[in-house]
Amino acid sequence: MDAAYQRIADDIARLINSGHIAAGSQLPSVRELAAQRGVSATTAVSALRVLEQRQLAEARPRLGYFARRAPAPMAEPQFRPPQSHSRAVRISDVITQMFPGEAPSPPRAAPLGAALPDPELLPIQALQKATARLARTRPQLLSGYGPLDGSLRLRRWLVAHYLRCETVLDPSELLITNGGMEALELALGAVCQSGDSVAVESPCYFGFLQVLETLKLKACEVRTHPRSGLSVEALAEVLQAPGGERIKACLLCPTVSNPLGATLPDADKQALVALCQRYGVALVEDDLYGDLHYAAQRPRPLRHFDARAEVIVCGSFSKTLAPGARVGYIAAGHHVERVRALKFATSVSTAPLLQAALAEVLEGAVYVRHMRRLRQACQDQVEQVMGCITEHFPPETRVVQPSGGFLLWLQLPAGSNSLEIYRAAISEGLEFAPGALFSASGQGFADSLRLNCGHRITPAMQAAVARLGALCRQHLAQSQSASHSP
Ligand SMILES: Cc1ncc(COP(=O)(O)O)c(C=O)c1O
Structure with missing residues (x-):
């Protein structure tokens, strides 16, 4: 659980970072902090030490703690424009070298x-409890495959969740998948055939490249801004180039991308949906990090701007609840029948016990907090x-x-x-x-x-x-x- 000293440190850090506590000014003494926050002197000391570790406070002998200047904003990377033609993807060897799948040695x-x-930072205890109780009380969650589309309860939760960011999904277009990776593979498998070209961000999440390589699809890397994401203008240039190649799909993380953390502004999301519809390019939206956007109001997904429900939305609970549960989802829109057939031909279903446990935690008050x-x-x-x-x-x-x-x-x-x-x-x-x-x-x-x-x-x-x-x-x-x- 979040310790009191962490919370106090977080509150003071925010005041320093926002300039409400100026650099060089004295922070409350241990006694003042303990009285203000109703905590022990030990907790107050721990909070001040955390600020010191974060380089937001310095201890001056016999004087106490003083705020330090928040680090100056750093310059943004400059990207060279990528080649505007598609190429075969060769990434699996590099990835296997980097992530051998074993514990690293030395530790x-x-x-x-x-x-x-x-x-x-994850509610693992709540999940443990739910999993143990469900395994005891509903053994059929272990003795059968469960439905191909996945838990209806979980799909209904997703529908309600997306409604909060003004996006309408239908339970009948949703399938629960084995993590976000399976969702991506199903999405591209449904709309592309071997040899097709897919537009991606540059830099782009290497898992996208793995899926492209596995499905023998080519990547067309599109110019991407470090903060506002894939350039819709650059994609339009590729699509409009006379005699240019045909792009079958566009796969991107429009809200909080990996690796840049970029989010497309609403106007760009709208323009991207319109552009792809005009050129018959299938849009696959990876919304895995959308709920981790820092703004008070979570940005709307691409699907919000798509009245025809053509955008395929993929996501998972790996970054927000439990990576080891391997539970993700796909809202496949018009492609749902093809996606169902592919899922049936590959993994058949997603672990029913874990879906049920996740649904319980998601519906409870724990999740919002x-x-x-x-x-x-x-x-x-x-x-x-x-x-x-x-x-x-x-x-x-x-x-x-x-x-x-x-x-x-x-x-x-x-x-x-x-x-x-x-x-x-x-x-x-x-x-x-x-x-x-x-x-x-x-x-x-x-x-x-x-x-x-x-x-x-x-x-x-x-x-x-x-x-x-x-x-x-x-x-x-x-x-x-x-x-x-x-
Ligand atoms: C952008 C993005 N999409 C998909 C995935 C894969 O998600 P999962 O672990 O649920 O398969 C990741 C994992 O890092 C990711 O960063």
Whole structure:
């Protein structure tokens, strides 16, 4: 559970970051803080120490704690426009090397690699209880496959959930899947055939590239802005190019993308839906991180702008509830029959027990509170990691300020190669996702990397980010001296 000292630290951090507490001003003393918040002196000291660890406060001997200047905003990455033609995807080898699927050796110093939230931030206890009770009271959840479409209760929850962001889904178009990955594979399997071209963001989530490679589809990487996402203008240029190739589908994360954390403005979402309808391009929306947007009002998905229900919406509970449950969903619109046939021919169903347990937790009061806390924790953790980057990474490192979620995309100064840095880092148990994973050729974005900030920022985590920064500096100095040597 969220400790009182964390909450107090989070509240003060927000005041410092927003400028309501100016840099250099004295923070309440331990006694004042304890009295103000009705906590013990130990809790108050812990809260001040957390602020110190986050580099938002400094302790001055005999004077107390003082606010530190929030780190200066960092410059945004600059992307070279991608090639505007489609190409075969070759990413599986790079991915297998990076994520061998075993515990890293030496032991992991900090979970900065895979895109996952801290287990402490997930309502695992509530899920454990629900799973144990359901296994006892409803053994049929284990003895049968369950319905092909998945739990009706879960599908109804999804319909109600999307209505809150003004998006109408129908339970009859929804299928519960084995994670978001199965949803993506079903979506593309339903609308494409081997050899077809699919437009994607650049950089783009490597799982998209894996699905394209598996289904033998080509990727057309489209210019993407670090904050506003896929450029609708650039996609229009590809579609309108005289004699240009035919793009069969567009697969993207329009709300809080992976790896950039970008969100398309509403006007762009609307224009994208219209453009794809005009050119007969199927739209597949990965909405996995939508609920982790930092804004008070969650942005509306692409499907909201699509009166014809042609956009296929995919998602999962992996980033918000339980990655190990492997429960996702697809709202397939007109493609539902084809998606059903594909699901029947592959996985048949999704674990009924886990679907039922998730439905219980989602319907309970725990979920709303949990999501509020998770969103806030993600935002705070991202800010804290940005602070460490400012302090420890090479000057001129560029960072994207994400619109939500817990991923940070960094561009290192020219001459850096994140795959080489990765090899040095992993031998010390330091993980991250090198930029090369996010391009169809497995060669792009060599100067960039993605950090997972889903975990609580402990001193060990800060030390890991600082060490990574030192490795980046060292690598840069070596590559600069090599390029200057005769
Ligand atoms: C954008 C995006 N889509 C889909 C997935 C896969 O989701 P799942 O773990 O539910 O299969 C991920 C996982 O990292 C992701 O980041």
